[in-house]
Amino acid sequence: MTDKVQKLLARSGLGSRREMEAVIAEGRVSVNGMIIELGARASEEDKIRVDGRLISITKQEDFVRRIVAYNKPEGEVCTRKDPDGRPTVFEKLPSAGKGRWIAIGRLDLNTSGLLLFTNDGDLANRLMHPRYELEREYAVRIKGEVSDDTIKQLKTGIALEDGMASFDRITFSGGEGTNQWYHVTLKEGRNREVRRMWEAVGCMVSRLTRVRYGSVVLERSLRRGNWVELDNSLVREIEKEVGLEPSAKPKHRTPQNPRRRKIMKSRPANKKSARPSRSSRR
Known part of the structure; x- marks a missing residue:
């Protein structure tokens, strides 16, 4: 074959x-x-x-398909080696065994939150491909007034230099005065897309955190700079979500970050995600 x-x-x-x-x-x-x-x-x-x-x-x-969830801090880059010597998201990950970890999408230098890695390039490709329409959800803190017209415009569509872009959902999630939190979702991952959309309507993003990718939710107990390997049942859910045949079952217990023992949970994409953690609202 x-x-x-x-x-x-x-x-x-x-x-x-x-x-x-x-x-x-x-x-x-x-x-x-x-x-x-x-x-x-x-x-x-x-x-x-x-x-x-x-x-x-x-x-x-x-072949055992593996997925690691990492809570990226601000200031880390999504490359294996950085010519400027900045810390990278790969430095704290566990061993990938015979292969290597492949990042599923990227987060820019000043964006924190959920970043997924896998040892399977086919899975990585499907999780990033627009065909599968996997939602990315972000908690975003906006500095400035956000009117109803602004929200309508962001949902209808914004003309960016690389094409039209829009949010599928925008939900107010707290804040007072000129610092307000919103949760936004979209089904693609263009470079700095969330920031560019808000900037196009005259709003400044003062903090941006990805809180969900597809069915995987960033748990509040996963501290920044820590990782957790998804258990086999959740890997099976993700395989099914993108139409992949199940891989072999792991022979050993799923390794865990020594600082984090709780297994990552999943949540259907149509359910409302948690609001940003206290640390992210400061």
């Missing part, structure tokens, strides 16, 4: 399927000694190399 090479490489944890397609298109991948083109297929027994390095492809029946 063969699969597309980008799918096999994504399963190995080298990156998302889209990233592997780019690597193949650059002529950096060979199968059994021959440089391949995009669309080539291979089996798990073939010798697949990237930049000359032999890649260990885990058999489908042995």
Whole structure:
């Protein structure tokens, strides 16, 4: 049985399927000694190399799909290595085993909150793809007056330089005077999209935290800078949500951040999320 090479490489944890397609298109991948083109297929027994390095492809029946939830603090970047020496979101994660962690989307330097990682590039690709319409929910603190017309405009659509954008829902969640909290949801993850939308209507974002991605909710007990690995039942829910066959069951107990023993919970996307924690409302 063969699969597309980008799918096999994504399963190995080298990156998302889209990233592997780019690597193949650059002529950096060979199968059994021959440089391949995009669309080539291979089996798990073939010798697949990237930049000359032999890649260990885990058999489908042995592959355990893993997901880690991380509460990103402000000031960390979503790259593996930063030329400016800033801390990265990958530094505090547990071992990914044979593969490596792939970030599911990004958060900019000044945005905190829920960031998901997986060892499966195929899952990462599906969780980020607009086709699956997974909601991202943010708690946003606005400095300035927000009128009913402003809310209507944000829900109807804002013209940004990379196209129209709108929030699916906007809910007032507290605050007084010129500092007010709102929860907003949208189904895409363009660069700094939430901030740019509010700025386009004349409102300044003074704090931004992602509190939900799809069915995974950021629990208040997960402190900033800490992670938790989702238990197998929640991984199964997410696999079903994006149409993936269940992976193998883990042979050992799901590892936990030593500072955080409680398993992450999920919540259907149509239910109202919790308001920002006390620390985020200060």
